[in-house]
Amino acid sequence: MNPTPKKEGLMRFKSLMIATLLASAFSISANASAKATEHVGDISPKNLKVTRGMTAEAKRCVECHAEKTPGHVNDWKQSRHGHVGVSCIDCHGVKKDNPMAAQNCPGVKGTKTYVSVLVSPKTCEKCHPNEVEEFQHSGHARGALQVRSKAGMQALMKKIEGRDHPKFKNSPEATGCMQCHGSIIELDANKQPTAETWPNYGIGNVYPDGGVGNCKSCHSGHKFSIEEARKPAACASCHLGPDHPDIEIYNNSMHGHIYNTEGNTWKYDSAPDAWEPGDYRAPTCATCHMSGIGDLRTTHNVSRRLKWNIWAPISKLRDGGYDTAVSTYEKTGKITKGNPLAGHPDGHKAGRAEMEKVCKSCHTTLHTKNFFKMADQHVELYNVYAKEAKGMIDELTKKGLMMKDKWSDPAFKVWYHLWHHQGRRMRQGALMGAPDYAHWHGVFELQQDIRELRAIYNQRIKSGKIEH
Known part of the structure; x- marks a missing residue:
């Protein structure tokens, strides 16, 4: 059936309107594109x-x-x-x-x-003064200063691992320790940083202008992404391995399970103090240690919310206030190991209270209190092992029953691994909800270590000699 003149006219009108709209759309798109091109040009790098x-x-x-x-x-x-x-x-x-x-x-x-x-924190603080100041009060800030201040660590890297070799003795530090801890950066005659001290992404770099810290450790240059710093990968490149396997611990926890299941769908670009549950279903490292939640403010002092020093040979409460390594260096130029008990300025109870606020944004008060009660007991149980072990080492040392080369001494090696490896895993596993690290990689290994050390101790005390 042929269309009537009225219908035929209506169809021609519709066709004309569609053509007009399409032409207008193309024109708008072309103009917008031209303006964008005019504004930024060809944005290929x-x-x-x-x-x-x-x-x-x-x-x-x-x-x-x-x-x-x-x-x-x-x-x-x-x-x-x-x-x-x-x-x-x-x-x-x-x-x-x-x-x-x-x-x-x-x-x-x-x-x-x-x-x-080089870009030091003295440049960053021109726009980000609060973040730099908070960072300087944290354990992160003493990363390089601590390594340089300890003769034992210098000897381990250069004389023992580096064989005191005139050419190679700096490579263990340059390729290993300083890549996380940072270095005291030195310049050559042309004002270029030396190969022994740079490049690195170490958190505690000390710059020739006196600045201490390294923002790009977490916010890598030149994008400086807040999203990147909020994901566990930002911490994982340093917090891993036998002595502080925090990323492995996180993955072993329920938090890590949820993140690894769906973390790629979460929102990470909310403004500071606005990144809250709902943007994510489980915390990342940054959530607990740094982010603003509820009435908590964002902080770049990662030590602030901690109750215990759980990396040391004996765990003590963090009642040392702010860390002093940076302020001491800035005032006197003296390199110190800082304050290993630094935490909340009002002490460990205030630090734990802030951490509990983080937990309570997703968990009940009972859940939070019960979790920390048993985790704290596991830290104190570790101290029982460590104090017995240290007592044996101290007595053997006093009686001249330790080898001069401690890294050849079976007693010293058991003690070192007891606190520096197994002991850290035991404590960190407990406080971050990782059962395999609290137990099998932790306390189970400690009960083996203490038995081995007792056998060495008893033999030396009884014979008055070091076994060969």
Whole structure:
């Protein structure tokens, strides 16, 4: 049946309207695309054009590094810094009298501009003063200072592991310890950091300008993502292995089970103090130790909410207030091991109260109290083992019944592994809800260690000699 003239006219009208709307849509899309292109240019890293809120010098830096180090620029353009116009020169530019100041970059050579490949917390604190101050009160801040201050650790890395070899003695520290603890960074004659002290992502780096800390340990450069820092992987690169297997412990816990099942679907980009249950179903490391929940404020002092020192040979309550390693270094230039009992400024009870607030955002009060009651008992049980073991080592030492080379001494090696490996796993497993580490990798191993040490002790005390 042929359409009537009225229907035929209506169909032509509809076709015309559709064509008009499509043309309009294409025009809007093309204009929007043209404006976007006009605004940011081709945003592939090597052709990045910058036009918003930057000086001519800043633009030159970005455009040059888009060619020379495109990975850096690609990260930067996705970052909050890139969105608000904080550019290379804002972080890497330094005053002429800065100990790190140089003109090694061809783009500034011969100008009045000085730069440094290193960016210390003294730069970060210009915009993030609270975060830097909180960090300086934490155990993280003493990472490099602690390693440098302990003669035993220096001897282990350089003389024992490094064989005191003139060429190779620095490699154990450079490739291992300092990659997590950080280093005291030194510069060569050209103001370039030395291979023995940089590059690294160590949390406690000490910079030539006196700054201490390393924000990019958790917020990797040049994106500095808050989402990245909130995921367990940010902590896992350092908190793993036989002496502090925290990522393994987390995975063994119910929290880790939930995260590993569905954590890729959670929301991680909420503003500080607004990242709350609902964005996630189980805590990550950052949730418990740093994040603002309820009336708790976000903190970069990871020691603040802790009750015990659970990495030391004997666990003590954290009643030492703020850590003092950074403030001592800044005031006197003296390198110290800091305060191993640093925690909440009002003591361990206040620290535990804050941690319990975190738990109660998802759990009942009874659940929280019962969990910590038994976890605390497991820490105290560890102390029973450790005090007996240390008493035996101290008496053998006093009576001259320990080998001069302690790393060859069976008694010393049992003691060291008892507290530094098995003992840490026992305590950390208990306080983070990981049964396999609290028991099989923890207290079960300790009861074996103490028996082995007793046998060595009894033999030496009875014979008055060191066995061969």
